[in-house]
Amino acid sequence: MVDYETSLTERVGDAPAPVVPSHPDVAGWRAATESDIDGIWQLRQAMGEVDHPNYLTARGAIAADFGYSHFHPELDSLVGLDQTGRIVAVGMVMFPPRQVTLARSLPIGGVHPLLRGRGIGRQLLDWQLARAKQQLASSASTVPGWILTYADERSPQNAALFEHAGLSLARYFLTLERPLDAPARAIDPADGIRIAAFTTEASAEVHAARDDAFMDHWGSQPMSDENWNAFVGGKWFRPDLSFVAYGTDRANIEQVVGFVLSTANENVWATQGFTGSYIDLVGVLSGWRGRHIAQSLLAAQLAAGQALGHERVTLAVDSASPTGALGLYTGMGFVPTHKKMAYSLEF
Numbered sequence: 292m293v294d295y296e297t298s299l300t301e302r303v304g305d306a307p308a309p310v311v312p313s314h315p316d317v318a319g320w321r322a323a324t325e326s327d328i329d330g331i332w333q334l335r336q337a338m339g340e341v342d343h344p345n346y347l348t349a350r351g352a353i354a355a356d357f358g359y360s361h362f363h364p365e366l367d368s369l370v371g372l373d374q375t376g377r378i379v380a381v382g383m384v385m386f387p388p389r390q391v392t393l394a395r396s397l398p399i400g401g402v403h404p405l406l407r408g409r410g411i412g413r414q415l416l417d418w419q420l421a422r423a424k425q426q427l428a429s430s431a432s433t434v435p436g437w438i439l440t441y442a443d444e445r446s447p448q449n450a451a452l453f454e455h456a457g458l459s460l461a462r463y464f465l466t467l468e469r470p471l472d473a474p475a476r477a478i479d480p481a482d483g484i485r486i487a488a489f490t491t492e493a494s495a496e497v498h499a500a501r502d503d504a505f506m507d508h509w510g511s512q513p514m515s516d517e518n519w520n521a522f523v524g525g526k527w528f529r530p531d532l533s534f535v536a537y538g539t540d541r542a543n544i545e546q547v548v549g550f551v552l553s554t555a556n557e558n559v560w561a562t563q564g565f566t567g568s569y570i571d572l573v574g575v576l577s578g579w580r581g582r583h584i585a586q587s588l589l590a591a592q593l594a595a596g597q598a599l600g601h602e603r604v605t606l607a608v609d610s611a612s613p614t615g616a617l618g619l620y621t622g623m624g625f626v627p628t629h630k631k632m633a634y635s636l637e638f
Contacts, residue, residue: 293637299394299436302638303428309421312371312414316406317380323368325357330378331370334403341404342446345466345563345605345629349556355521361388367426369418371402371411379403380411382419386426389513392506394436396423407448416456420636427638436638439510444630458634462509463610465617467625468603471567475593480536481582484548486591489533493547494523497535500547504574509609510633522571527554531599532568534591536575536584549575551588555601563605568596570606573616580614589623607631 293302311320323331332350339347356362362385371380382400398419402412420438427436438458442449454460480486489497502513514522522528536549555568570592575584596604606625608616 293435295433295435297433299427299430299432299638302436303424306424306428307421309418311369312411312418314409314411314414316409317371317411318374319372320369322365323370323381324364327370327378328354328357331381334378334381337403338401340562343443345559347559347562349527349558351526355525356383356385358521359517361386367422369415371415379406380415382415384419384422384426387512387518388515390430390432390434391512392434393510393512394427394430394432394434395510395512396426396438398423398438398440412452413455416452420456437510438636440634442632442634444632450632453634458636460632461635462633464607464631464633465610465627466605466607466629466631467620468605468628469593469623469625470603471593471597471601475590475597477594478583478586478590480584480587483539484582484584484587485537486587487535487537489530489535489552493535496547497550500550500576501572501574504576507577507613525554527556529553529555529568532592532595534588536588538579548579549584549588551592553592565602567601567603567605570604573606585619586623
C-alpha cells in the first residue's frame, strides 16, 4: 500500500540515469532539438497512419511541446536515427506542472512501423520509464505519482509493450462519432443560463472553469497557462465551433459555468474518411450540473458544424466518467467507434 504521507522522492527511491538504447537497426541515438520537429512529425505521421488513421498528430502540437518551459529536450527526449539521418524512433517524457492532487509523467513516442518487432520499442520504453522515474523523484510533493501512457486498441503491440514493462491497464476511453446528416435538435438550457460563442476575451475565465470542472475527472490536473494558450491559440482551434455557458450567481454576477471547445484539423479528413470537427473539451462546473447546460452547449456545436457542411463530429470520453458523460453523448446521437486504453504505474 502506498504511503502518501511520504514524498515522491522517498516513494520512487533510487532513479538512476536512463540507459541509452543500443540496437543494430538504429545507427545512433541523441537528444532531440527544435530542428527535429519536422522529422519527429513525419515519424508520428507514419506511426499514426498504421495505428490510428482517424487522428494524426499535428506538427503544431509537436512544436508546442518544444516550447513548454517544463519540457527539457536535452533530458526529456531521445531520437533514434537510421544510416541516412532520418528519425526512426522517438521518445519524449512530459512532466506537466500544476500538480495539485496528482503528479504525472507522460511518455509519448514510438518506432517507425517498418522497424517494429525487433526490440527497439522495448529499449526505448525502458529509457522513457527511467526518465519518468527521475521526474517523479524530483518532486518533494506527497501527492500520488503516476507514469501514464495510452495505447489505441488498433495497435495491440503497444498495449503488450506496456504490460511487459509493468504498467497496468487503468482505464478505457471511447472515441464517439455523431453524423450530421440530420438536423441537430436545439436544446434550451435552464432559466438564467446564456450560451454564447467563445471569444478570446473570455479565454482566461474559461481556462479557470476548465480546471475547476475537470478536477473530478480521472487523471486530470489543472492546465498551465502555457498549455492552455497553446491549445486556444493553436492553428486548429475553432472559436466558431466553441461555445461558453454563462450563469448568474447569488450576487447577480455573470460567470462562466460551462464550455465546449473544438478543433478541426483538415489534414486528417482524407484518412478518417469524413469532414468534421473534434470536441476536445466539454465541462460544466459541479454546482451547475443537472440544468441541461452540457446538452445545450453540444447542440450549439452540432448546429454550427452542420451549418459549415461538416459530415461528423468526434470526441473521446472516459467510459467510467463519474459525471455520466457517456450516457449524455449517446443520448445525443454519438456512437462508439474506437477504444483507447490508459496504462499506468503508480508511486
